């Protein structure tokens with residue numbers, strides 16, 4: 001067991017799966033010689049060669065479309081998209097083909113493709129480098145959407161994603177790529193897709209989050225603990241398919257909930273979570289469910305970033321509001 | 326024949342100009358337009374009509390960009406500037422191409438062409454504001470026909486095609502020029518842009534700065550074509566390969582492309598063969614993917630040194646003149662940076678106010694919630 005960052009955990013997952021399964025092939029911009037702009041694929045081209053770790057032209061739609069063909073032919077492509085804002089050229093391939101192939105062919109052709117995408121804000125980058133549009137992907141039929149928030153989960157979830165028979169968009173919270181270290185086993189292990197994790201048990205309010213927002217929630221939890229308020233904190237880990245039973249179980253215990261995401265508010269995933277709670281746990285509710293989210297605005301440039309992103313303070317305020325209701 | 330008389334494809338009456346560069350230098354054979362050699366000697370037969378004063382001015386502008394670059398990188402290291410994409414090594418390509426434009430022409434660029442944007446009317450202060458992370462950096466001054474920097478690679482040439490179509494539709498005298506990198510030519514949008522431009526014969530100049538790398542990926546992994554310029558042929562318009570570190574060649578070729586477009590002869594593609602001497606951005610470490618020896622070889626082809634040699638050979642240069650020029654450029658850069666730094670960060674309300682012509686009710690509610698939350702925090 002060694003302490004690893006999220007980047008190192010992901011690198012290890014890729015290395016182990018490539019060593020174990022020669023069908024696994026990586027494609028992406030700058031992933032070979034450079035080792036990826038975030039160094040997630042560092043050392044892999046040296047180890048596995050340029051035919052398996054492909055430095056590609058800049059063509060996101062092309063990469064996903066090509067991966068579909070590779071997957072149908074029996075390979076296990078893992079595509080890296082440099083930033084979520086540059087996933088959009090590939091949406092046609094994702095929505096019109098990747099998510100539909102199994103269904104259209106009634107199972108004859110399948111697409112075990114993983115698309116790794118660094119996402120989210122908080123690193124004061126240039127324009128288009130902070131996007132968090134996971135709801136759009138969750139809204140797409142036939143696609144699984146996964147977001148790790150810890151190095152342990154990053155490794156286990158990525159291995160599960162690569163082994164999954166169906167497409168996975170694997171969103172990596174780049175803000176905490178190197179911010180958290182955790183001891184993780186050296187050997188391969190899996191974390192199941194579709195299962196949330198109860199990060200911390202508490203009695204007063206359920207807080208649901210994923211990715212880097214989980215760490216803001218943990219900070220808020222510390223502040224609130226000093227006030228005698230305890231939180232049941234759920235890290236969703238897989239956004240699609242969503243672990244609704246875990247949400248319902250927690251809300252039935254606490255009777256109050258806050259959902260946190262950095263994505264825009266309207267039709268963000270929070271809206272779906274609130275709908276699920278209303279459908280399945282309405283009578284347990286003591287207060288309306290609150291959402292702490294980004295705004296229906298363009299993600300701002302660095303000078304305004306701090307106003308956009310939900311933080312521990314905004315989360316704590318929301319928790320106090322649902323308790324005071 | 327009546328049908329011929331009314332055919333929109335009828336050749337215009339204006340005399341078709343004999344091509345100087347397009348069509349004469351074959352991109353399929355990698356023929357490159359070179360006028361000013363690295364040693365400062367000049368092919369007089371091809372030299373464009375630029376006065377000595379103009380050449381001196383271009384030299385000064387190239388230096389200003391280089392000093393701006395250095396200052397930007399220094400400020401970034403101190404946390405006073407955001408991630409920045411330097412232009413070092415590409416100054417000739419930027420300055421000379423921008424000189425070939427008229428004020429009414431549209432310019433649509435990526436992130437490494439701030440030099441061209443500046444020459445086309447965007448103040449340095451404005452550009453700095455953008456890199457300092459303030460949206461007002463993209464609020465172009467009235468009358469300046471430059472679109473905001475486009476970060477999604479290859480997405481913006483289509484906008485130039487639209488601007489050019491509008492100009493043609495209205496019978497205006499303006500053209501559009503769009504700048505992009507060698508890496509961008511791999512994006513589908515760039516092909517769609519060139520194809521559309523060819524089909525609708527719009528007055529658009531595609532200016533590709535082939536600086537040999539897209540972050541770490543070398544040009545030969547970007548396309549199996551021998552040149553980027555040759556791609557134009559497949560879209561039905563001419564392309565030309567030009568030494569991008571040669572101000573005369575870049576200026577002459579761009580001028581011909583712009584004039585063709587203005588005369589209604591349609592789009593063209595220029596591949597400026599150059600080199601990025603610095604890092605991709607301040608977040609990049611180029612030693613990961615290229616040899617110092619390669620960079621050194623390109624330093625020998627530094628576009629500034631080349632013009633300096635030319636000026637020296639013509640008796641248009643002196644040490645004192647250069648020192649004065651450098652001091653003046655440095656002062657101009659300092660002032661622009663200081664002015665940009667003096668601009669206070671926008672208030673949080675700014676985030677909500679420019680999405681639509683009028684603030685919508687949901688945005689109004691969200692803005693109020695944010696302000697209340699900030700107040701609560703005190």
Ligand SMILES: Cc1ncc(C[n+]2csc(CCOP(=O)(O)OP(=O)(O)O)c2C)c(N)n1
Nearest residue numbers: 086437476477478506507508509538539540
């Ligand atoms: C659509 C898209 N994909 C990926 C990126 C990330 N990225 C930024 S710059 C760059 C390389 C671009 O190379 P090139 O077009 O040659 O221009 P240069 O940076 O060399 O000027 C990449 C891949 C992006 N900005 N947009």
